[in-house]
Amino acid sequence: MKDSTENLEIEFQHKIDQGYNIEPKDWMPEKYRKTHIRQISQHAHSEIVGMLPEGNWITRAPTLRRKVALLAKVQDEAGHGLYLYSATETLGISRDELIEQLHAGKAKYSSIFNYPTLTWADIGAIGWLVDGAAIINQVMLTRTSYGPYARAMVRICKEESFHQRQGYEIMLTLCNGTEVQKQMAQDALSRWWWPSLMMFGPTDAESTHTELSMKWKIKRKSNDELRQQFIDNTVPQAGILGITIPDKDLKWNEKTGHYDFGEIDWEEFWNVVKGNGPCNKQRLDARRSAYEKGAWVREAASQYAEKQRNKEFTEAN
Numbered sequence: 001m002k003d004s005t006e007n008l009e010i011e012f013q014h015k016i017d018q019g020y021n022i023e024p025k026d027w028m029p030e031k032y033r034k035t036h037i038r039q040i041s042q043h044a045h046s047e048i049v050g051m052l053p054e055g056n057w058i059t060r061a062p063t064l065r066r067k068v069a070l071l072a073k074v075q076d077e078a079g080h081g082l083y084l085y086s087a088t089e090t091l092g093i094s095r096d097e098l099i100e101q102l103h104a105g106k107a108k109y110s111s112i113f114n115y116p117t118l119t120w121a122d123i124g125a126i127g128w129l130v131d132g133a134a135i136i137n138q139v140m141l142t143r144t145s146y147g148p149y150a151r152a153m154v155r156i157c158k159e160e161s162f163h164q165r166q167g168y169e170i171m172l173t174l175c176n177g178t179e180v181q182k183q184m185a186q187d188a189l190s191r192w193w194w195p196s197l198m199m200f201g202p203t204d205a206e207s208t209h210t211e212l213s214m215k216w217k218i219k220r221k222s223n224d225e226l227r228q229q230f231i232d233n234t235v236p237q238a239g240i241l242g243i244t245i246p247d248k249d250l251k252w253n254e255k256t257g258h259y260d261f262g263e264i265d266w267e268e269f270w271n272v273v274k275g276n277g278p279c280n281k282q283r284l285d286a287r288r289s290a291y292e293k294g295a296w297v298r299e300a301a302s303q304y305a306e307k308q309r310n311k312e313f314t315e316a317n
């Protein structure tokens, strides 16, 4: 007879294979729990660190309409962070602990946010490319096996598609503008293209997590498949804009029905992951300072909640 853990594991895998979600109170292997804490919290950190490069442009948006849209977008990202921290908390870790890991430099977040936003066109390129890449990943995650994560993703995806469109519309306006504006759009595409491709993570051959993540349906497509899908979607969009993707090896492959593309500079990728990107330090400093400056808000909110609880208690008695 098999021991009980082994039976639980078989039952767990069976549930996943049948397409059922795993919920917080269900039995799960420790590694499944740990992998999810890592993945969902990294995702949450990426949402809130991702507010920084764009937040930087809210005061400099060129029109009122652009300002309102960007403000709404950055605020959405804060909301995504909150859903995702809550989803991580269902796995038995507190938000304080997660934030502490981020601020101590122990947690990862998407490396793309360690690049600077130099011009207004970068806001267009981020929405178009970075949110565009995020959607591809996140649509897959709406069917991930962990229930709270999958449900958070459904709502997040709806908002991401607005982000992508607002970015593309900025690019379209610039590309239909003056020569200088078109040049700004080209420059932004040239700088953001390769880091966007890196967002899908290392190649399948190099990725350490892919196999188990597939078995547990944490992921349903590999990094390379998702990257290819992004490239196939995005190349025609650049064609409409009339700007050039900075890859001389990029070309349509009749046989595979996909675009072939050039070699990604993985040295740059690992360098940024290790903390040596252009803005790694700046981002963490901004996060820590926002957290310290926000201490009085957290304190006031918990005092208010306490007061409400006491009031309800007195009224009930």
Ligand SMILES: [Fe+2]
Binding pocket: 047, 076, 077, 080, 156, 160
């Ligand atoms: Fe987001």
Ligand SMILES: [Fe+2]
Binding pocket: 077, 131, 134, 159, 160, 163
């Ligand atoms: Fe977004």
